[in-house]
Amino acid sequence: MYFIKKQFIYLRKNLFGSTFTPLNLDMKNTKPTIHDISKVLNIDSSTVSRALNNSPRVSKKTKDLILKKAEELGYQKNTLASNLRTSKTNTIGVIVPRISRNFFSSVISGIEETGYKGGYNVVIGQTFDNLEREQKLVSTFLSNRVDGLLISISMETTDYEHLENYKKNGGPIVFYDRPVSLKDCPSITINDFEASYKATKHLILKGCKNIVHFSGVQKINLYKNRKEGYFSALKEYNIPIREEYVFEAKLSEEDGIEFAKRILKMKHIDGIYSANDTAAISAIQYLKSNGIKIPKDISVVGFNNDPISAVIEPSLTTINQPDFEMGTIACSLLINLIENKNIQVQNLSKILTSELIVRNS
Amino acid sequence: MYFIKKQFIYLRKNLFGSTFTPLNLDMKNTKPTIHDISKVLNIDSSTVSRALNNSPRVSKKTKDLILKKAEELGYQKNTLASNLRTSKTNTIGVIVPRISRNFFSSVISGIEETGYKGGYNVVIGQTFDNLEREQKLVSTFLSNRVDGLLISISMETTDYEHLENYKKNGGPIVFYDRPVSLKDCPSITINDFEASYKATKHLILKGCKNIVHFSGVQKINLYKNRKEGYFSALKEYNIPIREEYVFEAKLSEEDGIEFAKRILKMKHIDGIYSANDTAAISAIQYLKSNGIKIPKDISVVGFNNDPISAVIEPSLTTINQPDFEMGTIACSLLINLIENKNIQVQNLSKILTSELIVRNS
DNA sequence: TAATAAAATACAATCGATTGTATTTGGTTA
DNA sequence: TAACCAAATACAATCGATTGTATTTTATTA
Numbered sequence: 001m002y003f004i005k006k007q008f009i010y011l012r013k014n015l016f017g018s019t020f021t022p023l024n025l026d027m028k029n030t031k032p033t034i035h036d037i038s039k040v041l042n043i044d045s046s047t048v049s050r051a052l053n054n055s056p057r058v059s060k061k062t063k064d065l066i067l068k069k070a071e072e073l074g075y076q077k078n079t080l081a082s083n084l085r086t087s088k089t090n091t092i093g094v095i096v097p098r099i100s101r102n103f104f105s106s107v108i109s110g111i112e113e114t115g116y117k118g119g120y121n122v123v124i125g126q127t128f129d130n131l132e133r134e135q136k137l138v139s140t141f142l143s144n145r146v147d148g149l150l151i152s153i154s155m156e157t158t159d160y161e162h163l164e165n166y167k168k169n170g171g172p173i174v175f176y177d178r179p180v181s182l183k184d185c186p187s188i189t190i191n192d193f194e195a196s197y198k199a200t201k202h203l204i205l206k207g208c209k210n211i212v213h214f215s216g217v218q219k220i221n222l223y224k225n226r227k228e229g230y231f232s233a234l235k236e237y238n239i240p241i242r243e244e245y246v247f248e249a250k251l252s253e254e255d256g257i258e259f260a261k262r263i264l265k266m267k268h269i270d271g272i273y274s275a276n277d278t279a280a281i282s283a284i285q286y287l288k289s290n291g292i293k294i295p296k297d298i299s300v301v302g303f304n305n306d307p308i309s310a311v312i313e314p315s316l317t318t319i320n321q322p323d324f325e326m327g328t329i330a331c332s333l334l335i336n337l338i339e340n341k342n343i344q345v346q347n348l349s350k351i352l353t354s355e356l357i358v359r360n361s
Numbered sequence: 362m363y364f365i366k367k368q369f370i371y372l373r374k375n376l377f378g379s380t381f382t383p384l385n386l387d388m389k390n391t392k393p394t395i396h397d398i399s400k401v402l403n404i405d406s407s408t409v410s411r412a413l414n415n416s417p418r419v420s421k422k423t424k425d426l427i428l429k430k431a432e433e434l435g436y437q438k439n440t441l442a443s444n445l446r447t448s449k450t451n452t453i454g455v456i457v458p459r460i461s462r463n464f465f466s467s468v469i470s471g472i473e474e475t476g477y478k479g480g481y482n483v484v485i486g487q488t489f490d491n492l493e494r495e496q497k498l499v500s501t502f503l504s505n506r507v508d509g510l511l512i513s514i515s516m517e518t519t520d521y522e523h524l525e526n527y528k529k530n531g532g533p534i535v536f537y538d539r540p541v542s543l544k545d546c547p548s549i550t551i552n553d554f555e556a557s558y559k560a561t562k563h564l565i566l567k568g569c570k571n572i573v574h575f576s577g578v579q580k581i582n583l584y585k586n587r588k589e590g591y592f593s594a595l596k597e598y599n600i601p602i603r604e605e606y607v608f609e610a611k612l613s614e615e616d617g618i619e620f621a622k623r624i625l626k627m628k629h630i631d632g633i634y635s636a637n638d639t640a641a642i643s644a645i646q647y648l649k650s651n652g653i654k655i656p657k658d659i660s661v662v663g664f665n666n667d668p669i670s671a672v673i674e675p676s677l678t679t680i681n682q683p684d685f686e687m688g689t690i691a692c693s694l695l696i697n698l699i700e701n702k703n704i705q706v707q708n709l710s711k712i713l714t715s716e717l718i719v720r721n722s
Numbered sequence: 723t724a725a726t727a728a729a730a731t732a733c734a735a736t737c738g739a740t741t742g743t744a745t746t747t748g749g750t751t752a
Numbered sequence: 753t754a755a756c757c758a759a760a761t762a763c764a765a766t767c768g769a770t771t772g773t774a775t776t777t778t779a780t781t782a
Contacts, residue, residue, distance in 0.1 A: 031530055033738055044762045049739055059760060076530070079504045080445040081738035084767050089441070100466035108460065112487065121501055124485045126473065140482055143440045169392055169437070281672065311642065313674045394768055405732045410769060420730060442768035445737050 032073040041069055052077070083145065091121045092334060093146035095137055097129050097154055097178075101278075102306045103323050104152070107176060110327020111150060118335045120147070129250065131156035138162045142170045148334045152177040155217045155250055172337035176330040178220050179349075186337075186348035188330040192222050195319045195354045196229025199301045200273050202317065202356060204237045206299050208271030212245045214259055214279045226275045226303070251275060256282030263298070264290060270298055277302035277309045277318055284312060284361065300361040314360035321354045393434040402430055413438070444506065452482045453695060454507035456498055458490045458515055458539075462639075463667045464684050465513070468537060471688020472511060479696045481508070490611065492517035499523045503531045509695045513538040516578045516611055533698035537691040539581050540710075547698075547709035549691040553583050556680045556715045557590025560662045561634050563678065563717060565598050567660050569632030573606045575620055575640045587636045587664070612636060617643030624659070625651060631659055638663035638670045638679055645673060645722065661722040675721035682715045 034052065038045040043062060051058045051066040052075075058066075069075075083089045092115050096104045108124060115122040123146060125137040134154045139162065141149060148171045151163070160180055167173055167185065179187030203211050213230045216223035231241050247262065249255035256279035263269045264287070274280035280302035284294055292298055294314055302309055302318040309316035329350060337343060395413065399406035404423060412419045412427040413436075419427075430436075444450045453476050457465045469485060476483040484507065486498040495515045500523065502510060509532045512524070521541055528534055528546065540548030564572050574591045577584035592602050608623065610616035617640035624630045625648070635641035641663035645655055653659055655675055663670055663679035670677035690711060698704060 034740095035738075045739080046741075046763080047761055049741085050761095053740085057760070062760080074530075076500075076504050078445075078506070078738050080441060080448075080450070080506055081767090082740075084439075084441040084445050084769095085738080085740045087441075087767070098466075099460050099469065100463060102461060105459075105461035105466070109487070116497075121505070122486075125483075126470070136477075139437075143437050144482070145439070145441055169435075285672065308669050308672050311646065311669050312672050395770095396768075406769080407733080407771075408731055410771085411731095414770085418730070423730080439768050442737090443770075445739095446768080446770045448737070 031078075032070075032075045033078065034075075036073060037066060037069050037075060040073075041065060087145065089121075089145050089147055090119055091123055091144075091146050092331065093137075093141035093144075093149045094122055094124045095134060095141075095149065095151040095153075096124060096126055097152060098126050099124065101304075103177075103304050103321065106323035107152075107327040107330075110324040110329075111331040112327075113324075114328045114331035114335070118332070120335065127154040129155040131159075135162045138166050142166050145170070147171050148338045149173045150330055150334055151175055153180055153220070155220060158219050172334060174330050174334040174337065176326055178222050180221075184345040186333060186345060186350075188326055188333065188350050188352065189222070190321050190326070190352045190354045192225035193229040193232070195303070195356070196226040196273070196275075197233045198229075198356045199303070199317075199319055200230045200233035201236075202358065203271040203273060203299055203301055204233060204239065206271075206295070208299055209239065210245070210269050211239075211271035211273055212247060212259075212263060212266075212269055214251060214256070214272065214274035214276075214283070215246055215248050216251050216275055218248065223275055230273055249279075251279040253278055253282040255279050257286045259283055260286035260290075263287070264292075272298060272300045274300070274302050277304045277306040277316060280316060280318075281306075281308055281312055284316070295361050301356075302361075305357060310359070316361045317359045318357055319354050320357050322352050326352060392439075393431075393436045394439065395436075397434060398427060398430050398436060401434075402426060448506065450482075450506050450508055451480055452484055452505075452507050453692065454498075454502035454505075454510045455483055455485045456495060456502075456510065456512040456514075457485060457487055458513060459487050460485065462665075464538075464665050464682065467684035468513075468688040468691075471685040471690075472692040473688075474685075475689045475692035475696070479693070481696065488515040490516040492520075496523045499527050503527050506531070508532050509699045510534045511691050511695055512536055514541055514581070516581060519580050533695060535691050535695040535698065537687055539583050541582075545706040547694060547706060547711075549687050549694065549711050549713065550583070551682050551687070551713045551715045553586035554590040554593070556664070556717070557587040557634070557636075558594045559590075559717045560664070560678075560680060561591045561594035562597075563719065564632040564634055564660055564662055565594060565600065567632075567656070569660055570600065571606070571630050572600075572632035572634055573608060573620075573624060573627075573630055575612060575617070575633065575635035575637075575644070576607055576609050577612050577636055579609065584636055591634055610640075612640040614639055614643040616640050618647045620644055621647035621651075624648070625653075633659060633661045635661070635663050638665045638667040638677060641677060641679075642667075642669055642673055645677070656722050662717075663722075666718060671720070677722045678720045679718055680715050681718050683713050687713060 034045045034048040038048045043066065047058055047062065048066055051063045052070060094108060094111055096108065099105050099108065112122045127134040127137065131154055134157060149166055151173060160182055163173060163182060167182065173182065173185040175185060175187035177189060179189055200211065213227060215227050218224050227246060234241050247259045259279065260283040272280065272283065280300055284300055287298060288294060294300060300316060302316045305318045305320035309318045333348060395406045395409040399409045404427065408419055408423065409427050412424045413431060455469060455472055457469065460466050460469065473483045488495040488498065492515055495518060510527055512534060521543055524534060524543060528543065534543065534546040536546060536548035538550060540550055561572065574588060576588050579585050588607060595602050608620045620640065621644040633641065633644065641661055645661055648659060649655060655661060661677060663677045666679045666681035670679045694709060
């Protein structure tokens with residue numbers, strides 16, 4: 001029996017073209033498996049597996065033998081098989097609105113850094129702020145058995161069934177930047193309220209009386225909090241709160257231009273606090289091209305500290321967020337949840353602090 | 362036998378807490394499989410599998426029955442098992458120097474777009490221009506049995522063993538932006554030579570006589586080609602080629618500043634042609650802060666058409682590349698290679714055309 | 723109605739690694 | 753040297769879906 005097996009291997013390795021080759025199929029799949037190693041060395045595949053995983057149940061002598069042969073044959077573990085058996089993929093799914101936004105790509109870098117250190121692969125998907133895409137991504141991640149999910153929800157997301165489904169059948173979820181209050185799902189966010197308060201106060205102290213606020217979709221807590229912070233500063237300085245001073249949109253470049261047009265019509269606006277830099281910057285450009293002097297006529301504060309904000313003239317006063325750090329913290333928290341199933345999820349959420357960067361706008 | 366099986370299912374589904382439950386293990390893994398459907402309906406699992414894959418070998422009647430029950434049980438295919446059996450993952454691996462660069466995130470968007478349309482998941486990894494990271498990523502993609510690879514190599518990559526290994530044991534490779542001449546691996550690039558020629562010519566026609574060139578690592582063809590294009594324009598206008606006018610580095614922000622310092626020392630430089638916008642922009646800023654007028658004293662042309670290039674003052678003349686398109690073309694070519702194993706790989710490479718965008722620098 | 727073809731379904735092996743249990747080997751003690 | 757224990761290894765089931773082959777059922781024709 002042993003001899004036959006050994007001979008079989010021999011044929012397989014050396015007589016490809018020969019008529020003696022058992023099956024042509026063998027030519028396709030030349031990748032060696034633990035069974036190949038097992039047959040060549042006449043050692044059971046279970047021992048081979050244990051040796052490759054450095055189990056204490058295998059003697060050093062056979063371990064060396066197996067490792068050497070594995071190297072020699074160019075063996076590489078078939079992760080698919082391993083994952084199937086252990087029902088663990090060592091993969092983290094990341095869902096992000098769009099990677100082209102500097103803030104998000106920095107968060108991703110933080111996530112990857114921590115993920116790789118912890119032995120996890122990181123898989124990234126973009127939603128482009130589209131709900132359908134988000135659902136599809138979550139579903140893909142679920143059927144690919146990603147061990148856990150890091151997500152910043154899309155602007156269109158109001159229904160959380162896909163997330164609840166993942167939580168139930170997939171694994172833990174950690175929200176970052178744009179949280180959702182879902183049972184047992186912690187979130188890593190920044191102190192939007194305080195940051196907004198500081199930003200608005202900065203404008204007030206510079207003498208602005210009529211400050212508009214560029215805001216995003218209110219279903220996203222982050223934008224609500226930023227609006228509240230803006231209100232709170234106005235209140236403190238006895239400036240009347242006027243709902244018509246709050247502009248809502250997706251805060252794209254086009255939205256910024258749209259808002260700038262509105263401001264020109266309103267005539268008496270002297271301050272802008274925008275919930276992101278993208279809209280602030282396009283608004284500044286439009287206003288400048290229409291003869292408005294920044295900051296003489298209108299002062300502007302943005303949010304995110306995009307690289308462009310330092311380059312535009314005048315350079316943009318904005319809020320800097322600990323983006324990379326947000327990624328590392330969210331990721332290590334998620335890994336913690338994946339590996340310690342019985343952890344208490346209460347009080348795991350974290351609010352990071354951001355800072356106002358005063359520039360020339 | 363049948364009855365026992367059926368009863369087993371019954372226990373499993375309804376008597377969780379009961380002492381009659383066969384095994385506690387069952388409580389962990391509640392995700393239904395085709396075997397669960399098979400048992401409940403008393404239909405063989407092979408038929409269930411075929412029904413779910415809409416095989417013509419199953420009658421419409423049983424198909425409906427199975428699909429309904431699958432829906433009812435909340436069945437979701439275990440992709441791991443499927444992938445293991447078919448040894449296909451329907452996944453494309455993308456390796457990118459860094460996603461934070463606008464050019465690359467646009468390429469990725471193009472790749473995702475095409476990938477999803479073709480039924481492929483897209484997995485992204487960043488190298489940060491580090492060889493070790495690149496090798497690790499390729500190895501991870503290989504052992505995760507990604508169906509094909511799209512890669513823009515890192516600046517440190519001079520040895521291609523990891524890629525050859527993937528090609529041999531993994532699947533097809535398509536290069537984009539930064540190609541490597543590896544057997545049977547086509548590439549999608551842009552006409553760097555012509556674009557550079559045009560950019561340099563533009564500076565010459567504006568009256569520049571002493572034009573320096575910011576270049577990248579010469580091992581990367583792209584930078585070599587851009588340098589050649591620059592030389593070729595100089596030659597055509599009988600401007601002496603001076604090797605000391607070519608600055609080489611990784612073209613980071615810091616490199617741009619470093620280069621600007623050199624230019625200040627050289628005194629007589631009146632033109633800069635940079636192989637990317639990042640370095641061009643930081644150089645402009647440094648030069649401006651040192652009293653140089655752009656473009657009066659020194660004219661500048663960049664490469665990439667980063668969003669910042671339109672915002673900086675003066676706005677930067679640069680080369681716009683069809684980034685999104687590069688992604689879609691590279692991806693559909695790769696899918697083609699994955700699905701048609703016997704395709705002729707000759708002449709599949711493609712060179713896209715880019716255009717000079719004249720602004721105020 | 724019997725014979726036959728075609729359609730529908732069941733059987734069983736497989737993908738490659740993991741892991742609980744059983745068996746063998748080698749060393750130690752009485 | 754027999755008895756015993758621990759270390760090392762082998763056996764066999766399993767993860768969940770797929771797929772070639774065999775069998776059963778149904779429909780069709782003579």
